[in-house]
Amino acid sequence: IHKKGYQEIDTSIISSTILRVKGLGSIQTDDNHTLVIDGADYTVPPQENNALFLMTNFIRTNQQDKRCEESPSLKIAACKNDTHCELNKNSEKANGKWTGRCLFRNDTSANSSRSELGRCELEGWCPVENDYYISEPTHDALNFTIYVKNFIEFPRFKVIRKNFQFNTSYLRYCNYDSVTHKTCPMFRVGTLLDIVESNRTEQYYMLKLGAVIRVKIDWNCNLDKSLDF
Structure with missing residues (x-):
């Protein structure tokens, strides 16, 4: 009696996944210029x-190494005179090295007689990033494509399967679709968002504020059969 294959178990499964992102996007800068970004810019790391x-999406700040006022969001940086900045110049929350001077709007000199609040001066990368203003998502972000390349191998049975059994010409034009291209390993970001979240408003906030999407790969097939079956 021959021992059938399905009675044996191979626990040393080898699997690997490669992800590649392609696409061009553009962002409108504050000086009314268009900034074009590609895969080297939006795939980090x-x-x-x-x-x-x-x-x-990202916050673009043109910074230089010089002196400027501390961030408005840092409450301890609000000052009425130089003494306050001098006493708190070693604050761990500072965005640079405080000089000990209290700066007022439209006035770079210290003035202890003023009643309004100023901001402590720092030396470092200026201006300080403003995280309260969040720009609009990158144009064409929904059309970025993610290539999911996956394979599994059972060394004991010498069985290898992969999800890209196609010629290169097909991969150049196909995008995953549950009806017309359900085996295509190329996914539009917009298609992935439609799968995980149908609400357009929520999709917008995912692009603007960020989100985590988990992709689970299941091999639902009979590996005993050949690829030509």
Whole structure:
């Protein structure tokens, strides 16, 4: 009696997933210019372990190493005179090295007789980033494509399966669709958002504020059969 294959178990499964992002996006800058970004800009970091970070929005600040006022969001930086800034110049929350001077709007000199509040001066990267103003998502972010390349191998049975059994010409034009291209490994970001969240408002906030999407790959097939079956 021959021992059938399904009675044996191979626990040393080898699997690997490669993710690649393609697409061009544009952002309107404050000086009414268009900033074009590509994969090297919006994929940060360029490599991760079975994951990717796709930047769909960012805060652009043209900074220089000089002196300027501290961030308005830092309450301890509100001052009436130089003494306050001098006493708190070693604050751990500071965005740079405080000089000990209290600056007032439209006035770079210290003035202890003023009644309104100023901001402590710092030396470092200026102006300080303003995280309260969040810009609009990157144009065409929904049309970015993510190529999901996955394979599994059972060394004991010498069985290898992969999800890209197509010629290169097909991969150039196909995008995953549950009806017309359900086996295509190329996914539009917009298609992924439609799958996980149908509400357009929520999709907008996901692109603007960020979100985490978990992709689970299931091999629902009979691996005993050949690829030509």
